[in-house]
Amino acid sequence: MLLRRERPWRVLVFPGGTEIGLEINRALRDLKEVVLFSGGAAQPSAAEFRFERHVPLPPVDAPDCVPALARAVRELGIDAIFPAHDDIVLALAERADEIGAAVIGSPADTARICRSKRLTYRRLAGVVPVPRVYENAADAEFPVFVKPDRGQGSQRARVVDGPDELARLLSREPDLIVSEFLPGEEFTVDCFSDRDSGLLHHSGRVRIRMRAGIAMQSRIVKDDALGAMAIAIARSLDLHGAWFFQAKRDRAGVLRLLEVAPRVSGTMALSRVNGVNFPLLALYEAARMPVSVSGFDGVDEISRSLDNHYRLSFTYSCAYVDLDDTLIVRGAVNTRLVRFVYQCVNRRIPVHLITRHRDDLDRTLARHRLTGLFDSVIHIRDDTTPKSHWIVEPDAILIDDSFAERTAVTAARGIRTFDPSAVECLLDDRA
Numbered sequence: 001m002l003l004r005r006e007r008p009w010r011v012l013v014f015p016g017g018t019e020i021g022l023e024i025n026r027a028l029r030d031l032k033e034v035v036l037f038s039g040g041a042a043q044p045s046a047a048e049f050r051f052e053r054h055v056p057l058p059p060v061d062a063p064d065c066v067p068a069l070a071r072a073v074r075e076l077g078i079d080a081i082f083p084a085h086d087d088i089v090l091a092l093a094e095r096a097d098e099i100g101a102a103v104i105g106s107p108a109d110t111a112r113i114c115r116s117k118r119l120t121y122r123r124l125a126g127v128v129p130v131p132r133v134y135e136n137a138a139d140a141e142f143p144v145f146v147k148p149d150r151g152q153g154s155q156r157a158r159v160v161d162g163p164d165e166l167a168r169l170l171s172r173e174p175d176l177i178v179s180e181f182l183p184g185e186e187f188t189v190d191c192f193s194d195r196d197s198g199l200l201h202h203s204g205r206v207r208i209r210m211r212a213g214i215a216m217q218s219r220i221v222k223d224d225a226l227g228a229m230a231i232a233i234a235r236s237l238d239l240h241g242a243w244f245f246q247a248k249r250d251r252a253g254v255l256r257l258l259e260v261a262p263r264v265s266g267t268m269a270l271s272r273v274n275g276v277n278f279p280l281l282a283l284y285e286a287a288r289m290p291v292s293v294s295g296f297d298g299v300d301e302i303s304r305s306l307d308n309h310y311r312l313s314f315t316y317s318c319a320y321v322d323l324d325d326t327l328i329v330r331g332a333v334n335t336r337l338v339r340f341v342y343q344c345v346n347r348r349i350p351v352h353l354i355t356r357h358r359d360d361l362d363r364t365l366a367r368h369r370l371t372g373l374f375d376s377v378i379h380i381r382d383d384t385t386p387k388s389h390w391i392v393e394p395d396a397i398l399i400d401d402s403f404a405e406r407t408a409v410t411a412a413r414g415i416r417t418f419d420p421s422a423v424e425c426l427l428d429d430r431a
Contacts, residue, residue, distance in 0.1 A: 003102035003286040009079045011283070012037040012072070012101070014057065014088060017045030019214055019266035021084035025050050027264075027272055027279040029431030034283070036431045037076060039069070049309035052430040060091045066098055073100045080104055080283060082264070086152045089263050090115045102286050106240045106262035113237065114260045117149050117177050121257070127236045128229045129256045131179040137166055146176045154213035182256055184249025188215065189226050190271050191234065191243050192281050192293055199234035201293035202227055203271045209303075215267045219301040220274075225255050233260060241282035242268065270302040271295065310425040314416065318393050319344055321374075322400035323355035323364075326420050329401075333368050337399065340426050341373060350375040354387055354398075388412035399423060 003009065011028060013021045016038025028034040038051035047054055055072045058065040069092075072078065080102040083089040093111040096103040105111065113119045121130040134140040146169060147157035156173065159181055160166045170176060185206055192201040204226040209217035226247065233245055237260065244265045246258040268278045275295040284291045321327055321341065327334055344351045353374040357364060361379050365371045378390045388409045391398065398409050398417040406417035418426070 001096060001100075001102045002288060003080050003104075003283060005287050005289070008033055008035050009283060010035045010037065010077050011080045011082060012039050012055065012076075012078045013047075013051070013082045013084050014038075014069070014092075015040035015045065015084055016047030016051050016054065018084045020264055021082075022046060022050060023266045023269055023272075024082050024084060024264055024279045025431055026269065027277050028283075031280060033280070037078065039072065039081075046309070049311070050429055050431065060085075060088045065091075066095050070099050080286060082279065082282075084264070086115060086150075086261065086263070089261075104241060104282050104286050106243065107238055110238050110240075110262055114262050115150055117147065117151075117259060120260055124233065124236060124257060124260075127232050129250075129254055131182060131250075131256050131258075134178040134180075137163070137170060137178060140166065140178055141180070142166075143181045144178050145181045146178050148173070149175050149177050152213065154210070157213075180250065182248040182250050182258075184251075184253060186246065186248045186258070187221065187223070187226060187255070188218070188244055188246050188265065188267065189230050190265060190268050190276075190278065191230050191239070191245070192241065192276070192278060192285075193234050193239040193243065194285055194291065195238070195240045199231055199239075200291070201276060201295065202230035203274075203276065203295065205267070205270060208301075214304075216305065217301070217303045218267050218270055220270065220297075220299075229255065229257065233257075237262075241285045242278035244268070267302060267304070270299065273299045273302075308424055309429055312425070315395065316349070316397045316416070317395045318350040318352065318375075318397075320352050320354045320378075320387070320391055320396060320398045320400075322398075322402070322405070323353060323357050323361075325401040326399060327353075327370070328364070328368060329420070333370070334420060336427070337420060337423050338373075340399075340423050343426075343428060352376045352378060352390075354378040354380070354390060356380045356383070386412065391415065397426075 011034050013024050015021055037053045038047040039055045039057045040047050042056040058068050078101045082104045083092050090111040092103045093108040113123050143159050143161050146160055187204055187206050189202050189204045193199050204221045204223055205218040206221050207215045207218055242264045243262045245260040247255045248258055250256050264279055327337055341351050351374055386408055387405055391413055396415050400406050401420055410417050
């Protein structure tokens with residue numbers, strides 16, 4: 001089903017809480033062309049904290065998943081669905097005609113090949129170098145590398161050093177592929193293909209630091225061999241939109257294919273900040289809009305880490321913010337706090353500046369481009385009048401670096417007070 005362009009696209013990311021889903025969120029959340037939704041199981045996930053609109057859906061292997069998804073598409077007016085997990089890529093590609101919205105990605109035959117390492121290697125053997133696979137364990141040359149035929153990340157993947165260990169492992173997990181061990185550097189190549197024009201872009205990166213199969217640190221690399229692999233794979237598989245492949249060097253330094261995945265990857269963020277927004281391009285491709293890809297160089301490396309998001313059990317009608325050492329720290333504006341102020345502006349929540357600033361306040365605010373930011377400015381010119389004298393709303397909050405000021409206001413008014421480090425809990429990252 002082609003994606004139509006009649007209004008801002010209503011895009012469902014399924015599931016929204018994976019690293020893939022979160023990158024799609026980051027790529028599309030601020031664009032005028034898109035209204036984002038998340039879908040996923042009714043259980044705790046990162047999607048609750050990153051998507052304002054979340055749709056509970058059964059697991060993809062449940063018999064009622066596709067009917068429930070089709071119902072959500074009708075009720076919410078969903079135009080497109082981004083699969084954000086390898087199993088869901090295949091499941092939705094195979095049943096795309098039943099859903100009622102465009103499934104962003106490659107055709108079912110391509111998804112089926114890419115979901116199986118064995119099928120991928122058989123299809124691409126002779127097209128690009130692939131690892132030697134030992135169908136008979138007795139032929140294995142140790143050490144070997146084992147991994148599930150259908151897997152993602154590094155789940156159940158390991159190096160095996162001898163035949164006894166391998167025999168025990170295969171008796172417990174017969175679906176494992178046994179292949180030659182590749183000891184060299186590992187690369188990911190992010191690619192974009194148009195179904196008519198073929199490969200339009202590829203960008204390689206070396207995987208520096210890994211955690212649970214996810215590239216937590218990557219650096220862009222230029223390698224003609226990676227580019228040649230991208231071209232050869234794109235000519236051999238029917239790939240639509242965003243996809244990537246992984247390759248690793250063998251003992252002789254030859255690049256050998258590990259896998260091809262017809263979906264967005266979480267670390268495509270590195271290409272995105274260099275001008276190539278893969279999820280947006282994939283929407284354009286699905287709508288059959290003419291696209292060209294022209295990235296740039298300059299952002300060379302990405303490091304990823306855990307981030308914090310919070311759920312509040314209270315509301316507030318207004319916020320009071322201190323100036324010195326809170327909004328202005330060591331002569332610089334606290335941009336995280338300014339982000340919170342503008343969040344309040346967008347939600348029409350009044351924000352009041354309350355300060356004992358010793359210098360010319362108007363000049364200080366003007367120098368730091370803070371003039372006109374607040375609903376009111378309370379300039380306390382003595383050391384004795386407590387800030388609680390000016391705070392009258394029973395559900396106000398105060399942000400202040402001073403422990404003494406926060407304690408006094410809480411004691412007098414019973415409201416919640418926060419130091420600058422706690423502002424992160426007030427920021428709402430949902431799109």
